[in-house]
Amino acid sequence: xxxxxxxxxxxxxxxxxxxxxxxxxxxxxxxxxxxxxxxxxxxxxxxxxxxxxxxxxxxxxxxxxxxxxxxxxxxxxxxxxxxxxxxxxxxxxxxxxxxxxxxxxxxxxxxxxxxxxxxxxxxxxxxxxxxxxxxxxxxxxxxxxxxxxxxxxxxxxxxxxxxxxxxxxxxxxxxxxxxxxxxxxxxxxxxxxxxxxxxxxxxxxxxxxxx
Amino acid sequence: xxxxxxxxxxxxxxxxxxxxxxxxxxxxxxxxxxxxxxxxxxxxxxxxxxxxxxxxxxxxxxxxxxxxxxxxxxxxxxxxxxxxxxxxxxxxxxxxxxxxxxxxxxxxxxxxxxxxxxxxxxxxxxxxxxxxxxxxxxxxxxxxxxxxxxxxxxxxxxxxxxxxxxxxxxxxxxxxxxxxxxxxxxxxxxxxxxxxxxxxxxxxxxxxxxxxxxxxxxxxxxxxxxxxxxxxxxxxxxxxxxxxxxxxxxxxxxxxxxxxxxxxxxxxxxxxxxxxxxxxxxxxxxxxxxxxxxxxxxxxxxxxxxxxxxxxxxxxxxxxxxxxxxx
Ligand SMILES: Cc1cc2nc3c(=O)[nH]c(=O)nc-3n(C[C@H](O)[C@H](O)[C@H](O)COP(=O)(O)OP(=O)(O)OC[C@H]3O[C@@H](n4cnc5c(N)ncnc54)[C@H](O)[C@@H]3O)c2cc1C
Ligand code: FES
Ligand code: FES
Numbered sequence: 001x002x003x004x005x006x007x008x009x010x011x012x013x014x015x016x017x018x019x020x021x022x023x024x025x026x027x028x029x030x031x032x033x034x035x036x037x038x039x040x041x042x043x044x045x046x047x048x049x050x051x052x053x054x055x056x057x058x059x060x061x062x063x064x065x066x067x068x069x070x071x072x073x074x075x076x077x078x079x080x081x082x083x084x085x086x087x088x089x090x091x092x093x094x095x096x097x098x099x100x101x102x103x104x105x106x107x108x109x110x111x112x113x114x115x116x117x118x119x120x121x122x123x124x125x126x127x128x129x130x131x132x133x134x135x136x137x138x139x140x141x142x143x144x145x146x147x148x149x150x151x152x153x154x155x156x157x158x159x160x161x162x163x164x165x166x167x168x169x170x171x172x173x174x175x176x177x178x179x180x181x182x183x184x185x186x187x188x189x190x191x192x193x194x195x196x197x198x199x200x201x202x203x204x205x206x207x208x209x210x211x
Numbered sequence: 212x213x214x215x216x217x218x219x220x221x222x223x224x225x226x227x228x229x230x231x232x233x234x235x236x237x238x239x240x241x242x243x244x245x246x247x248x249x250x251x252x253x254x255x256x257x258x259x260x261x262x263x264x265x266x267x268x269x270x271x272x273x274x275x276x277x278x279x280x281x282x283x284x285x286x287x288x289x290x291x292x293x294x295x296x297x298x299x300x301x302x303x304x305x306x307x308x309x310x311x312x313x314x315x316x317x318x319x320x321x322x323x324x325x326x327x328x329x330x331x332x333x334x335x336x337x338x339x340x341x342x343x344x345x346x347x348x349x350x351x352x353x354x355x356x357x358x359x360x361x362x363x364x365x366x367x368x369x370x371x372x373x374x375x376x377x378x379x380x381x382x383x384x385x386x387x388x389x390x391x392x393x394x395x396x397x398x399x400x401x402x403x404x405x406x407x408x409x410x411x412x413x414x415x416x417x418x419x420x421x422x423x424x425x426x427x428x429x430x431x432x433x434x435x436x437x438x439x440x441x442x443x444x445x446x447x448x449x450x451x452x453x454x455x456x457x458x459x460x461x462x463x464x465x466x467x468x469x470x471x472x473x474x475x476x477x478x479x480x481x482x483x484x485x486x487x488x489x490x491x492x493x494x495x496x497x498x499x500x501x502x503x504x505x506x507x508x509x510x511x512x513x514x515x516x517x518x519x520x521x522x523x524x525x526x527x528x529x530x531x532x533x534x535x536x537x538x
Pocket of ligand 2: 081088089100
């Protein structure tokens with residue numbers, strides 16, 4: 001079959017590319033590792049992740065998600081669908097939550113990126129991490145880094161008075177109370193395969209000071 | 212993804228120079244383009260990143276209208292106080308689309324140019340798709356066509372346009388501002404997207420190398436409005452049918468109405484006949500049903516989407532009732 005052959009070739013190529021790129025330790029610049037992987041259009045760039053500059057040379061087609069996981073060794077950020085449909089890859093860029101799988105790493109030169117690894121401070125969990133533990137807001141944990149980064153973005157948006165699809169009237173510019181319906185709508189970009197939703201809602205409300 | 216080169220531009224002249232080259236494409240946030248490139252549907256050789264162009268402002272126009280820079284994110288547009296208070300319909304439609312993360316990335320220009328979510332277009336394993344591969348046929352015609360068009364389709368393509376924002380913009384009589392190698396032009400939203408006809412590979416009337424710089428809205432007299440989106444789950448899903456309804460009321464009489472439908476055609480579908488029926492009358496359910504029936508006159512459903520004909524009518528009735536304060 002023409003189709004299955006092409007599919008096989010695609011995944012074989014992907015596997016080979018990963019194999020050629022040693023997972024760089026988070027301590028060292030990884031320019032050499034990236035160059036060893038070859039590629040026609042290596043582009044030099046510095047990514048600022050969790051307050052640290054990383055000097056890289058990447059092909060433009062490397063997504064921010066793959067750069068974090070495969071080149072910086074920051075594997076806390078997860079790949080669920082790789083197509084913008086699940087939210088597992090959520091990180092914060094300049095304080096806003098985004099899907100790192102549908103964004104090119106080269107497009108983020110100069111941005112401040114925060115991943116799940118960057119939320120705890122001096123050995124102390126971020127309020128949302130603590131709330132997720134306390135409220136038992138995960139089962140397998142695969143979606144959790146994305147859920148937590150998303151919730152950090154959510155609380156900042158809510159504090160800034162952002163509206164949502166659950167807003168009764170978007171013309172009302174006052175800050176909204178984070179009801180269950182609001183949290184569910186505002187967290188709807190993060191799918192949980194284990195269905196931990198009720199406890200995720202509780203954790204977000206708790207960290208947001210609403211429960 | 213195939214390999215490509217990347218350049219970030221910081222002024223419109225460079226964007227036009229770079230974007231005009233053969234094989235070049237503008238890159239907004241990439242939430243649609245990169246997705247399609249991963250699937251092998253789009254294969255540009257060079258991406259020209261326009262997100263850092265100084266075209267993010269949202270500002271009032273001297274005539275009372277509003278200009279939204281094409282690089283404003285969907286979130287910023289939805290949350291701007293002028294949009295929320297004067298064009299709540301647009302804010303609602305934006306907030307009904309995608310997810311918070313995607314809206315934080317996606318640009319207004321990119322949203323207008325997002326491509327259809329027809330399964331047969333999106334999966335290159337299907338040989339037949341006139342949009343992807345002109346002349347190959349349309350797999351959706353005989354395939355599973357539950358999400359497809361009921362209005363304005365052709366025997367070449369029955370795909371629908373997926374944008375929520377564009378449906379609100381159609382109802383609000385928006386104008387798309389464009390700059391290209393031949394200069395500047397303004398395209399009314401209703402003429403921006405195309406019907407498939409026998410050239411379904413072309414979604415819009417934008418030419419290669421033309422850059423969307425802004426979307427402009429006229430001063431709004433439609434003070435009562437609502438965006439109703441019907442989908443398979445409560446959030447983070449494309450519309451099966453959506454309705455943007457806006458009313459200019461004098462007491463209980465409709466002075467003028469604007470109704471646009473999403474999820475039913477290859478472009479945001481203005482229901483002009485329905486609008487005309489409502490103008491000058493009091494809002495009552497009987498008249499609304501008549502207007503809704505007029506909106507789907509000539510509808511042509513396929514095997515799996517006949518439900519949309521009824522759904523669209525009920526959605527129109529409910530949306531106009533909600534806008535008019537009857538529901
Ligand atoms: C899982 C998922 C769910 C979604 N759900 C919804 C939904 O419910 N409703 C909805 O409306 N949308 C939905 N979307 C689509 C989303 O709204 C679009 O992907 C987004 O708006 C595109 O904007 P962008 O800036 O990322 O565009 P890009 O992907 O960067 O670009 C899209 C196209 O526009 C061109 N382009 C970009 N900017 C310009 C410009 N200024 N001038 C000329 N050409 C330009 C590009 O070349 C490309 O062809 C969803 C997307 C995903 C992945
Ligand atoms: S991995 Fe990015 S949204 Fe699923
Ligand atoms: S905890 Fe398992 S996917 Fe969410």
